[in-house]
Amino acid sequence: MVQSTVGRPAGDRHPDKPPLSLQNVHVSYATRRGKVQAVRNVSVDLHAGESLALIGESGSGKSTLGLAIVRLLPETARIEPGVITYRRKDREVDVLKLSRSEMRAFRWSDCAMVFQAALNAFNPVLKVWAQALDTAQAHGWHDKPAIRRRLVELLEFVQLDPKRVIDAYPHELSGGMRQRVLLALALLLNPQVLILDEPTTALDIITQRTIIKLLRQLKQEDHFTMIFISHDLAIAAELADRVATMYAGRIVELGTSDDIFYRPRHPYTLGLIRAVPTVTGGFEQLFSIPGSPPDLVKLPSGCKFHPRCTFATERCQQEEPELELVGAEHSAACWNWREVQAELQRNPLHRGALNVLDGIGSEVEGS
Amino acid sequence: MSTSAPVVETARQRPSVAGWGLWRFVTQNFYVRRLFKALVTVWVVSTIIFFLIRLLPGNPVEQYISRLIETQGMDYENARMQAAALFAIDLDAPLWVQYGEYLGNLLSGNLGVSITSPGTPVTAMIGRFLPWTLFSVGVGLILSFTLGILLGLMMAYRREGVLDHVLTILASIVSSVPNYLLGILLVVWLGVQWKVLPIAQMRGTMSPGVVPAFTFAFVYDALYHAFLPIFTYVLTTMGNWMLSMKGSTVGTLGEDFVTVARARGLNDWRITTAYVGRNAALPLFTQLTIAIGFVVGGSFLIETIFQYQGIGYVLGSAIAQRDYPVMQGVFLVITMSVILANLLADFLYGWLDPRIKVS
Numbered sequence A: 001m002v003q004s005t006v007g008r009p010a011g012d013r014h015p016d017k018p019p020l021s022l023q024n025v026h027v028s029y030a031t032r033r034g035k036v037q038a039v040r041n042v043s044v045d046l047h048a049g050e051s052l053a054l055i056g057e058s059g060s061g062k063s064t065l066g067l068a069i070v071r072l073l074p075e076t077a078r079i080e081p082g083v084i085t086y087r088r089k090d091r092e093v094d095v096l097k098l099s100r101s102e103m104r105a106f107r108w109s110d111c112a113m114v115f116q117a118a119l120n121a122f123n124p125v126l127k128v129w130a131q132a133l134d135t136a137q138a139h140g141w142h143d144k145p146a147i148r149r150r151l152v153e154l155l156e157f158v159q160l161d162p163k164r165v166i167d168a169y170p171h172e173l174s175g176g177m178r179q180r181v182l183l184a185l186a187l188l189l190n191p192q193v194l195i196l197d198e199p200t201t202a203l204d205i206i207t208q209r210t211i212i213k214l215l216r217q218l219k220q221e222d223h224f225t226m227i228f229i230s231h232d233l234a235i236a237a238e239l240a241d242r243v244a245t246m247y248a249g250r251i252v253e254l255g256t257s258d259d260i261f262y263r264p265r266h267p268y269t270l271g272l273i274r275a276v277p278t279v280t281g282g283f284e285q286l287f288s289i290p291g292s293p294p295d296l297v298k299l300p301s302g303c304k305f306h307p308r309c310t311f312a313t314e315r316c317q318q319e320e321p322e323l324e325l326v327g328a329e330h331s332a333a334c335w336n337w338r339e340v341q342a343e344l345q346r347n348p349l350h351r352g353a354l355n356v357l358d359g360i361g362s363e364v365e366g367s
Numbered sequence B: 001m002s003t004s005a006p007v008v009e010t011a012r013q014r015p016s017v018a019g020w021g022l023w024r025f026v027t028q029n030f031y032v033r034r035l036f037k038a039l040v041t042v043w044v045v046s047t048i049i050f051f052l053i054r055l056l057p058g059n060p061v062e063q064y065i066s067r068l069i070e071t072q073g074m075d076y077e078n079a080r081m082q083a084a085a086l087f088a089i090d091l092d093a094p095l096w097v098q099y100g101e102y103l104g105n106l107l108s109g110n111l112g113v114s115i116t117s118p119g120t121p122v123t124a125m126i127g128r129f130l131p132w133t134l135f136s137v138g139v140g141l142i143l144s145f146t147l148g149i150l151l152g153l154m155m156a157y158r159r160e161g162v163l164d165h166v167l168t169i170l171a172s173i174v175s176s177v178p179n180y181l182l183g184i185l186l187v188v189w190l191g192v193q194w195k196v197l198p199i200a201q202m203r204g205t206m207s208p209g210v211v212p213a214f215t216f217a218f219v220y221d222a223l224y225h226a227f228l229p230i231f232t233y234v235l236t237t238m239g240n241w242m243l244s245m246k247g248s249t250v251g252t253l254g255e256d257f258v259t260v261a262r263a264r265g266l267n268d269w270r271i272t273t274a275y276v277g278r279n280a281a282l283p284l285f286t287q288l289t290i291a292i293g294f295v296v297g298g299s300f301l302i303e304t305i306f307q308y309q310g311i312g313y314v315l316g317s318a319i320a321q322r323d324y325p326v327m328q329g330v331f332l333v334i335t336m337s338v339i340l341a342n343l344l345a346d347f348l349y350g351w352l353d354p355r356i357k358v359s
């Protein structure tokens, strides 16, 4: 049902050409204190139909990277240097070189972004229908009955009663409902890329489950390429094909979901996984990464993680490691990734942490 | 993948079919409540005016009586009878009967008779002069509000630019000048010193020989005579609108829904008007209706300075000549205009902002 109504025809896919490539992307904010280097040297290809999770502590540059792709950063931000390439069918565009009106057309119809704070995502004085209509008309779609049919279909997909929601004002909807309306609206124009920035944060656990279930359904049709930003590892594990760990603006580890959660090679990723609390208590084995994220204006020398890293050696203070292959599709930026591997053999990941990851998955599956 | 039966949620505040009648009752109640509040306020204020005029030491009725005795050599009884006729009250009746009659007179539109133009009912005077005030103040407020909102929006979009800085300074200066001072300065500079404007000719509300009708000549003449009052209102109130709108717009521009609107690819015009402008202007509408109420009351200095015969001018001369029935009538009109403006604010706001009706 979902496949036929929400997705696009499968012929749209170009398996060999990634719909979105980031090359060497840097983002900095000009502030009074100096240049905040929020994103540094990020290169990643998004393959058609895959979902990539960006994980990392808050402040690691995940939202900045998401906003850079749709160029919605505040005026103080600079994307320099860097190339963002978007491909759809035979079209290939350099996102950072698009004109104002081309950029406007690109947003939402090619690449939709669902924001962290969906509570205030809607204009409070316009009904849901008016805002959907605005969205469609901004992209040259003026056939009202067709727009309405499409919206009804999508609202049903996100399990809302279209009759009630279409003519409601935003304040008449709960937070979870607004988040789902935004998700429905994001699908309105059949975008190829969907960026979801903490789509479940600030929602109660029941609503979180509903949204995760919807996103799983979306993921299963491989028409959507998703970037999924979350600091909640369990949700990332649940929804992502590949995972990128970000630290101090850089991707420090990139691999399949299994690689990252079962065979992490970067001490920071390992720390994040060991910090996941278990459902059945077990506080005694709960681990937390010592120290706090670095000041992005004055970054430490060498590996940016070295002041907090238990694996750090002399070299880490001098030279910053680049991403290198540590497995078939798995890379990490750490001089001592083999030490991490050895440590995992000595001290396997605690079953508790893994249970959480498995647990959420099966729970959602069964609901 | 097995999908369980969809859990369909309904909007929180929306009523079910059964709750529809109740919901409508509550909506109506909102308006009924506001209307009731306005009526009670009118009643309280008229009552206060009644007791002020009758019970305070040196009250106008007594003063008028003693003035008649002094100036015209009338005896007390005659003076008292004349006073009773002018104020449209029966001074011999017990107070509560007087009060009842006063309220009855108010309801039937009888506000007494002017002392200085004997024989002219106060309501007739109000009917003749009030429209001019409503016209000049109305045009002035609409102009200053519209201009202020547009300039404020522009300042917010170009904030920290040269234009913004210049306009902010100008707006702060003009909004701190009291309107009567600006009025006097205009008369002195434009009319007397530089002789740019024929001040004497511009006095009054109409030129002799012009008949009120919906003709170009009349509208032009009315605007010609109202030009200085309107100009003064616009200049002295626009600064506040600009600064309020700028502040409100800067706040709105930072809202998530504006970023989301841009993410949705809406064009700048639509975002500026329907998303930013409309939301930023919302709080200003309440201020606008309150301003309407107060400008009618505050018009009297301006109208006196420019010799513009509106209700404020009438009040000015009534105060100067101690024409108490007229003063009482005009005060009632001013009260009514404040209350009506507040009522308008409630209704308008409920209509402009869908969130209001719920609470």
Ligand SMILES: Nc1ncnc2c1ncn2[C@@H]1O[C@H](COP(=O)(O)OP(=O)(O)O)[C@@H](O)[C@H]1O
Pocket: A029, A030, A031, A036, A038, A056, A057, A058, A059, A060, A061, A062, A063, A064, A065, A074, A076, A296
């Ligand atoms: N508008 C801004 N001006 C200056 N610094 C900013 C701005 N937005 C974000 N930052 C900084 O950039 C860094 C990355 O932020 P963000 O991308 O929001 O991280 P995340 O989404 O991973 O929590 C943080 O250190 C944050 O303080």
Ligand code: SF4
Pocket: A266, A267, A268, A303, A304, A305, A306, A307, A309, A310, A311, A312, A313, A316, A321, A333, A334, A335, A336, A337
């Ligand atoms: S490079 Fe050194 S400091 Fe950085 S993560 Fe690896 S071990 Fe730790």
Ligand SMILES: [Mg+2]
Pocket: A059, A062, A063, A064, A116
């Ligand atoms: Mg974020």
